[in-house]
Structures are given as structure tokens and as C-alpha cells.
Amino acid sequence: MKAPQEILAVWRQFDDFPMDTLTKAWFYLKDQKPRQREVGTMKRHHMEYGVTGNCFDLAIWLFDAFKEAGIEAYPIGSELGTEDAHVGVMAADSNGRRFLCDLGDQWLQPILVDADDNAYTDERLPGFFPAAEVQVIPEGDFFKVVYHRPNGKFSSQVYSYKPVSMEKFLEAGEISQNNVYPKPLLEVRIPWKDEIAHWEFFDWKSFLSTSKGIITDPSLATIDEWVERIYEKTGYDRTVLKESLEFYKGLREDSAS
Template sequence: MEIPNEINRIYTRFDEFPMETLTKAWFANHHNGGRQRTIEEMKEHRSRYGIAGNCFDLAYWLIHEFQDAGIRAYPVGHDLATDDAHVAVVAHFNNRRYLCDLGDQWLQPICIDEPVVQPLSGFFPAAGITVEPCEHEVTIHYHRPNGKISRQRYQTEPVDMNAFLKAADFCQQNIFRKPLLEVRLPMQNETAHWEFYNWESFLSTSEGKQYDPPAQTIEEWAERIHLKTGYDRTFLIEALSLYREL
């Protein structure tokens, strides 16, 4: 399944952007409990600290880049303004819709206008995917190396931008107790997925999960995450310390 260059050219600008909740805690600590950052703030923070953001940050920024390129794009999601919220982006090109999910660290967008029944590689780290479209939603099935199949359902109707930003504010103010960071890591034969969650970290490849040895201190975790992402060490120590206090 080929993806138009016009879509991929925008999407690949975010190839080295992790998805994480560390920025949310750090920003909330500096800005009276937090809110959705502006595009200008996100660009400044990326330049200064190397940081990215969570699924709302990434979707908001991606929509902005598509619109600047003259491509219609809008947010989609489920369970907005709840603890289970997730958002992604749908971009339109040549009368076809492409799901773009930086929040789940997809490798590239995928067309959601027709079913895919045989698992496709190269779209999601360490998993093949199939696509089951319906009238106002699409279900993605993830086929893991160990034979496990998981799924996620996306509502494909556009989310009004005012509702999106209201849900984004809610999310940015809601700090979970377990820190999370996910990043795509190019390897020799594939793009792997490295995850830090609740003080554990592991690499997912086509051969399965490989857990890292435990880190003992905030400084050790900061250095490990810095080496995977390039994030500023001082930022990481502050953000991780905030989670330790929770």
C-alpha cells in the first residue's frame, strides 16, 4: 500500500519525535497546573530542550503542518475529556483518507477507505496491521510476533477544533502517576519501539520484547532516556523527579 509523498513528506518530519507524558508534568509545574501548549511554544521547547509531547501535542502540531502545506487534516479520537482519551489525525489527499497516529508512534500513515485483511508490515513497530473500516469508524488490528492480536477503534468523524482544544486542556492538566515515553528506533532490519513506563523500559522488535536492566536513580533514568531521545538531561531530571514525588 503506497502512501502519497505529499502525506509522507509531512509525517516524516516527526520521525524522531517521541510520545511522552514527561513534558506535560514539566509544563504543568511551570504554568499553574498546565494547559495545551501553542504551536509556537512546542516549537520553542523542541528547539531548546529537544522535547516533543503527548498525543494531543503531536496531533495539534501535525494538523498545523498539514494545513500549512494545503492538505486538509483534522483530529479524530475517542473518549475525549476522560482518562482514556486518545487522539490522532486524518489527512485527506486525492479523495482518500489517511490515518496518522503519532501518539501511538506509527511508522507511517495508512489509508482507511478500504479493508486490509492480510497483515501489513512497515506501518507499526514490531507488529503487522489489518484495517476494518465502517461508516464512521475504523478498527485497526495489531498482529504481534507472539501471535497475540490487539485492536484499537478510531472514530473517524472530525472532532471540532474547539472541542479538541478543550479536551487537550483537560488532558494536559491531568497528570498520571506513571511516567510514559515511547520512541521509534531505527535498527538494522526494522524500526523498533522503545518504551519507558512506570520505571521500567524495554525494546519491542519483530522478535519480541527485550527488557532493560533496572535503573536505580533518577539520574540513571535521565541518562538512559537522553541516549534514546536526545532530550535535555536537566529537563529529564526535573520531569522524572516530579513523577517520583507523585
């Protein structure tokens, strides 16, 4: 179920890339149009401020990297144009076998999704997603990924096999970038003991998901404290983090009033 080296070589370029909506809020404040950034702009922001972006940003960036490497790939998405939109990239190896590449959910590596391939299995598999085993289950034009957590709980995500045109993909990205959900989010893969764990900051709380369970961080009281905690995990520019978090704090206060 693992991808060949040709696909992994591109994927590994993004190993230390968080997925976040903090960059989204920071760029939203600049009021530049379009708000869905091009790859060149994302690369410049990453070089200058260390930031990456949300699932649309990462999918567009990854797709461009596959294209540059001469690997067949196309964008995929579910519920595009809504608050529940989720996107990724499908990449094919030299034999035409398709692999899901999802930086938005911070996968550890791509996974085979063609059920008619000899290497396919619907068994629960470790090593593809931080702190969880995954199953890939085909369902017609879609496939479902089931995540099995160490505490016995599970969740699922549905993806479409069908390609999305770049025009429609960018339109959906623009919709997403123009709608800032009032709860900030950042996810990043980080080394923990002998594994790669999943650290998440969401709605002013943070925690680490590991194969041994969830480790909750102590609560924080100030923006500056959050800036330092997120900086330690990501290396994001402190000024960018502060501007973004202050914007989210304002959204929270507006929703509470």
C-alpha cells in the first residue's frame, strides 16, 4: 500500500509543513485579491516567514511539485465550496497506480487507493497516519478512509476518485480563503519518542496525539504565550502568529457579544 520512491521523493519535501488556518487569517488581513495564493507567493511567504497554509494551499503546492517532477497527478476534493470542504492530491506512479496524498490531514505518507491492485488490502494499517491505523474502503466513485485511534475510537473521511479541474479547484480555494472560521487551527507532525506524533492547536487548546493516547498541554492565558508555544512547534514568524491570533481573538469576542 506504500507509494514508490518517485512519489515519496516529492512528498518528503513537505514533511515539516504544518497545516494551518493562521496563515489564512494573516493573509486575509492584507485584503489582497485573489486570496487563494499562487505557488510562487506561498514559496516566498514560506521563505520569509516560515508559514505554509491550509489544505487548499498545501494541495495546490503539492500538485505543483508533482507536476514539476513529471509525476501524473490531479486535485481531488469533497464538498467543495462549503465549510466542510476537504481536498488533497491523487498521484499516479509509472504503472498508473493511484495514491492518496493528503497534507491537509498531515498524513505520514501517501497510500494506495486502487482496490483492484495486487498490493491493495482493506486491513487496518499502521505507519500511514500519526497515532492511528487506517483502512481504505472503496465505495463506487468515492473511497472512505477509516482512522482507528488507540483509545478504541474511530473516525472517517470520504474522498472522491474523480479529478477536479484546476479552475474549479481554485474557485473552491478562493471561497475557503474568504471565509475565516472563528476557531484557529494548526496541525503539525513532530517526533515523539520512537514515532511521529500529531500536535494540534485548535480553539485555544493544544494537545499531542500519540500511539499511547492524547497528551493535553497546559492551558495558556495570553496571546504572547500562544505565540511562543506555536513558534516552538513550527518556527513560524512571531509577528505573523501574533497578528493572526489577535484577529482570531477578535472573532471570538465578536461571536460572544
